[in-house]
Every structure is written in structure tokens, then in C-alpha cells.
Amino acid sequence: MDPVRLLILGTGGMARNHAEGFGRIPGVQIVAGVDTRPEQLAAFCADFDIPNGFATLDEALAWGEFDAVTNVTPDAAHYPTTMPLLAAGKHVLCEKPLATQADHAAEMAEAARRAGVVNMVNLSYRNVAALQKAAQMVREGQIGTIRHLEASYLQSWLTQPAWGEWRSESQWLWRLSTAHGSKGVLGDVGIHILDFATFIAGEDAVQVSCLLKTFDKAPGGKIGEYRLDANDSATMQIVLENGAIGTVAATRFASGHLNDLRLRIYGDTGGLEVSFEKGVSRLRASLEPDLQTADWHEIDTPEVQPIYPRFIAAIRGEGPAEPDFARGAALQRLLDRAEDSAHQNGLLLQV
Known part of the structure; x- marks a missing residue:
């Protein structure tokens, strides 16, 4: 079984769930963390025995010694951080929502399709x-x-x-x-x-x-x-x-x-x-x-198997990559239209 080298992008509270979940999977090596907050990054890497820490995503991409990323940044950062990862050919699991506006989510889904990488969004209640x-x-x-x-x-x-x-x-x-x-x-x-x-x-x-x-x-x-x-x-x-x-x-x-x-x-x-x-x-x-x-x-x-082993299984060609970025983009379009409707006093709108 080939190892999967994983980078965790963002080291806030939810990132700990990701580190624990991925840390239990045989053959997965959490090789790096990225966070702009040096003290929090250092503590996170120490807690999970992660050998490398980077202050910026650019630094991590320049290093490049990873296969996949779990993106646990704040919502507004999903789009600007995921796009360069896809351009670099990295597999990406992104926290929900995929983006904060439908056009960005659609761009992410299309970029992932073109890159041919595993792309999944963490809609956690799929685990129910x-x-x-x-x-x-x-x-x-x-x-x-x-x-x-x-x-x-x-x-x-x-x-x-x-x-x-x-x-x-x-x-x-x-x-x-x-x-x-x-x-x-x-x-x-x-x-x-x-x-x-x-x-x-x-x-x-x-x-x-x-x-x-x-x-x-x-x-x-x-x-x-x-x-x-x-x-x-x-x-x-x-x-x-x-x-x-x-x-x-x-x-x-x-x-x-x-x-x-x-x-x-x-x-x-x-x-x-x-x-x-x-x-x-x-x-x-x-x-x-x-x-x-x-x-x-x-x-x-x-x-039901949780998202973390399902993401790794998809990378290894052992299972489907679901829910994928296309699903995340469709949901974001629905959310945007719902918000548009609210601004028009509840008018029924096409999605």
C-alpha cells in the first residue's frame, strides 16, 4: 500500500478532528501543517507529531512534498487556497461550504475536473x-x-x-x-x-x-x-x-x-x-x-464510513469521491438563489 502524504491547511478547532481522523488510517502520513498564526501552528504540529509547519500556502507549495490536502481554513479562504492546490495537481478535501459564492464554487469544480484529482467536500451529515x-x-x-x-x-x-x-x-x-x-x-x-x-x-x-x-x-x-x-x-x-x-x-x-x-x-x-x-x-x-x-x-x-477514510480510499482508487466539488457547487448555487429570494421578499426563483 503506497503511503498518502497529507497536508493540513488551517489548524483551528475543526482541524483537530481532521488530524485525529486521518491519523487513524493505515498508510496516511500527516507531513505538514499550514497556518499564519505561528504559535497555534507550532502547538498543533507538536500535538500531532507533524514534522513540517509553514506560515503560508506558497511556502508549502514550493516545498511540495505532499500528495493531498485537507482544507480546514475559514469559509472565505476556501476558494483562494484551493485553486492553487488544484493547479499543483493535489487531491483536496475541502470543508463546507465549498465557497461563499456560486461562481467561485463553480470555478473550483471545473478546475478540479480539469486537474483530474480527487476532490471532495466535507458535508459531514453524509456520515449519518x-x-x-x-x-x-x-x-x-x-x-x-x-x-x-x-x-x-x-x-x-x-x-x-x-x-x-x-x-x-x-x-x-x-x-x-x-x-x-x-x-x-x-x-x-x-x-x-x-x-x-x-x-x-x-x-x-x-x-x-x-x-x-x-x-x-x-x-x-x-x-x-x-x-x-x-x-x-x-x-x-x-x-x-x-x-x-x-x-x-x-x-x-x-x-x-x-x-x-x-x-x-x-x-x-x-x-x-x-x-x-x-x-x-x-x-x-x-x-x-x-x-x-x-x-x-x-x-x-x-x-457508514466517515469522510476521512473515504477520501483516502478515493485517492487509492478504492471508492467513489463523493460528495465532490460539483455537488458543493450545486448546493452553493441553491444557497445563493435562496439569499437572492430573501432580498426579494421570498420570491420563488429558478435555481
């Missing part, structure tokens, strides 16, 4: 067993033709401090400020629930209507340097390729829900309920002959 099993059942025709869906991503960290105090911690405050690169709840978790719903349905959204709301959270709408103007709640209506319709919601004000995703999806011969709540994946179905009595039953869901 119930999601994968539900998608399989839909593709096998077990619920017939999709007609209707209801999806939600519910967080409550603006109503309680289970994850930390958002009023005083920069890791949360930046997510509430457009000037600090935030696209609000729509960009942060909207991408997850839209992927969750449309991947299971096996249909892309072709139309979207969206309303966004930013609530007053501090005197004058500001805390220190952070103006709290990013959206806190989003509601969407979508139309799928086959004409099915659905509602999709995302919010940080769902008191009682730390980080919960739900989908109810209905076809003309059955229905599925998919949930990932408190870290537990669950799938229920009502299928023939139970439709007449509206009985629902639990469905067994086999474990």
Missing part, C-alpha cells in the same frame, strides 16, 4: 447512517415517486450556552457578523439540511423561495467589533426536479435542540422519517401493507 439507508430506499423505489418533504436543522446556541457563551467568545460571535465572513444560519447549516433533504430525495431543487430573519440580540445590534447582522433563522420552500415540493428550515433559536436534523419525506407508496438528534441516527418507515393503518416501523441502518 439513517441518511444513507433512506437514500438507498428511495433509489430502490420503496416509497414510490417523491411528492412532499419537510426538513429542519435545529440549533439552540442563541438561547443557552451548552456549547459556550456566544456573547463573549469569538468562535461564536463571528458566525453572527457578515463583516467577519458569516453567511448566517443559511450559509452555516442551511447547506447541510439542503444536502440532507435533496440527497435522500435523489432530486435537485430547481426552484427556491426563502425568508431570512435576524433578531435583536444586543443593544445597538453590536458586541465589541462584531455587528450582529447575519441571519439567525431561515425558512425555505423548494421545488424538486420531478415537481415535488417541500419546506426546509434552519434556526439557532430552537430551544431544546442542540444540533438536530430531521426529514419527513413522502412518496406515493410510502413515507420515511429520518432524524439525527443528540448524536443518534434513526430511520422509521411506513410502507405497504402498513399504509392503510398508518403504522410506522424502525429500519436497521448499518454504520
Whole structure:
């Protein structure tokens, strides 16, 4: 088995998950880290026994002794850092969202296609067993033709401090400020629930209507340097390729829900309920002959391999590179059109 030499770009909190995940895979060598913050970079490399550290991506590219990169930089940095990696012929796993605007995401997908490298985006809820099993059942025709869906991503960290105090911690405050690169709840978790719903349905959204709301959270709408103007709640209506319709919601004000995703999806011969709540994946179905009595039953869901070994398997030619940059670009186009719709008071727009 040939070793895969991996570089970690960005050494913030999420990068530790990547280092731990890749560090467990036989034959993967984490050979370098990149971060503009010297102290954080040094500590990260020491913690994970990474032999090389670089202050800039240019320095790392000049060195060049790596095969693949996991890009864990802030959202706005994904495009300018990924493009030179693709030009250098490196395989790339990029954190979501692929970019912060659709044209940049499309450029990244096209550049990856031309480069012929493995390209994947970390839509982490693809790792949910119930999601994968539900998608399989839909593709096998077990619920017939999709007609209707209801999806939600519910967080409550603006109503309680289970994850930390958002009023005083920069890791949360930046997510509430457009000037600090935030696209609000729509960009942060909207991408997850839209992927969750449309991947299971096996249909892309072709139309979207969206309303966004930013609530007053501090005197004058500001805390220190952070103006709290990013959206806190989003509601969407979508139309799928086959004409099915659905509602999709995302919010940080769902008191009682730390980080919960739900989908109810209905076809003309059955229905599925998919949930990932408190870290537990669950799938229920009502299928023939139970439709007449509206009985629902639990469905067994086999474990799913995480993104890290799937990325390495794709590099080794042992599995598909999914979800890829093309999927990330399609989702970004949907997010951009949802934002456009919100600026037009919820007008239904083509995607």
C-alpha cells in the first residue's frame, strides 16, 4: 500500500478532528501543517507529531512534498487556497461550504475536473447512517415517486450556552457578523439540511423561495467589533426536479435542540422519517401493507464510513469521491438563489 502524504491547511478547532481522523488510517502520513498564526501552528504540529509547519500556502507549495490536502481554513479562504492546490495537481478535501459564492464554487469544480484529482467536500451529515439507508430506499423505489418533504436543522446556541457563551467568545460571535465572513444560519447549516433533504430525495431543487430573519440580540445590534447582522433563522420552500415540493428550515433559536436534523419525506407508496438528534441516527418507515393503518416501523441502518477514510480510499482508487466539488457547487448555487429570494421578499426563483 503506497503511503498518502497529507497536508493540513488551517489548524483551528475543526482541524483537530481532521488530524485525529486521518491519523487513524493505515498508510496516511500527516507531513505538514499550514497556518499564519505561528504559535497555534507550532502547538498543533507538536500535538500531532507533524514534522513540517509553514506560515503560508506558497511556502508549502514550493516545498511540495505532499500528495493531498485537507482544507480546514475559514469559509472565505476556501476558494483562494484551493485553486492553487488544484493547479499543483493535489487531491483536496475541502470543508463546507465549498465557497461563499456560486461562481467561485463553480470555478473550483471545473478546475478540479480539469486537474483530474480527487476532490471532495466535507458535508459531514453524509456520515449519518439513517441518511444513507433512506437514500438507498428511495433509489430502490420503496416509497414510490417523491411528492412532499419537510426538513429542519435545529440549533439552540442563541438561547443557552451548552456549547459556550456566544456573547463573549469569538468562535461564536463571528458566525453572527457578515463583516467577519458569516453567511448566517443559511450559509452555516442551511447547506447541510439542503444536502440532507435533496440527497435522500435523489432530486435537485430547481426552484427556491426563502425568508431570512435576524433578531435583536444586543443593544445597538453590536458586541465589541462584531455587528450582529447575519441571519439567525431561515425558512425555505423548494421545488424538486420531478415537481415535488417541500419546506426546509434552519434556526439557532430552537430551544431544546442542540444540533438536530430531521426529514419527513413522502412518496406515493410510502413515507420515511429520518432524524439525527443528540448524536443518534434513526430511520422509521411506513410502507405497504402498513399504509392503510398508518403504522410506522424502525429500519436497521448499518454504520457508514466517515469522510476521512473515504477520501483516502478515493485517492487509492478504492471508492467513489463523493460528495465532490460539483455537488458543493450545486448546493452553493441553491444557497445563493435562496439569499437572492430573501432580498426579494421570498420570491420563488429558478435555481
